[in-house]
Amino acid sequence: xxxxxxAVARCERITVAVDLREDWPGALAAAxxxxxxPTVWIAEGLLIYLPExxxxxxxxxISAQSAAGSRMGLTLGSRGVIERFGADAVxxxxxxxxxxxxxxxxxxxxxGHGWEAGSHTLxxxxxxxxxxxxxxxxxxERPGGLISAxxx
Ligand SMILES: C[S@@+](CC[C@H](N)C(=O)[O-])C[C@H]1O[C@@H](n2cnc3c(N)ncnc32)[C@H](O)[C@@H]1O
Numbered sequence: 001x002x003x004x005x006x007a008v009a010r011c012e013r014i015t016v017a018v019d020l021r022e023d024w025p026g027a028l029a030a031a032x033x034x035x036x037x038p039t040v041w042i043a044e045g046l047l048i049y050l051p052e053x054x055x056x057x058x059x060x061x062i063s064a065q066s067a068a069g070s071r072m073g074l075t076l077g078s079r080g081v082i083e084r085f086g087a088d089a090v091x092x093x094x095x096x097x098x099x100x101x102x103x104x105x106x107x108x109x110x111x112g113h114g115w116e117a118g119s120h121t122l123x124x125x126x127x128x129x130x131x132x133x134x135x136x137x138x139x140x141e142r143p144g145g146l147i148s149a150x151x152x
Contacts (some may be wrong), residue, residue: 015102020046021054025061038151039067048077048098053102063113063151070151072115076102078145102145110149 016031018024033039041062047055062072079101083089087096103109110117125146126133 004051018042020051020058021050027063027143033065038067038071039065041066041072043072043074045075047074048081048100050100052100059110059113064116066151068151072117072147072149072151074147074149076106076145076147078102079104095123106147110147114152115149116152117147120146120148124147 005120012099014031016024016027018027029035043058050058078097082098084091084100085093085095086098090096095130106119107117122145123133
């Protein structure tokens with residue numbers, strides 16, 4: 001689609017291959033990331049694949065690399081989603097690799113790391129962007145899966 005539209009990037013894109021359970025901030029710094037400048041972080045469909053201690057460490061490291069005004073977008077696995085779709089429920093699916101769900105209070109959890117966060121349902125966000133979801137699926141009704149946050 002982008003080629004067809006002759007879209008031209010307005011930034012330089014640098015990929016950094018890392019295992020996010022390991023010490024990635026050094027690799028990011030070596031690739032030119034400047035923690036003094038506000039950063040946008042996006043973790044879509046990622047945290048659910050990391051054990052809870054790795055999620056905690058990842059967030060601590062992100063927070064340490066985030067100047068005030070940095071922004072973050074996260075998707076979190078709803079409570080109970082692993083039981084319903086995970087390895088025991090549907091062996092061999094991508095969901096069988098899910099290992100962690102969202103904390104009970106994601107907004108409070110992020111506040112503890114220095115972020116002012118809001119949590120939304122997919123349905124709310126879709127409507128806000130003018131692309132409402134019409135199908136009444138249970139999954140989209142579940143609260144708190146989408147997080148947007150600003151570093152204080
Ligand atoms: C459902 S996909 C999310 C895709 C992503 N939103 C995108 O647009 O490319 C899950 C991703 O998590 C990555 N992932 C899972 N565990 C990881 C880890 N320990 N370190 C780095 N990436 C990891 C996988 O490689 C995969 O690309």
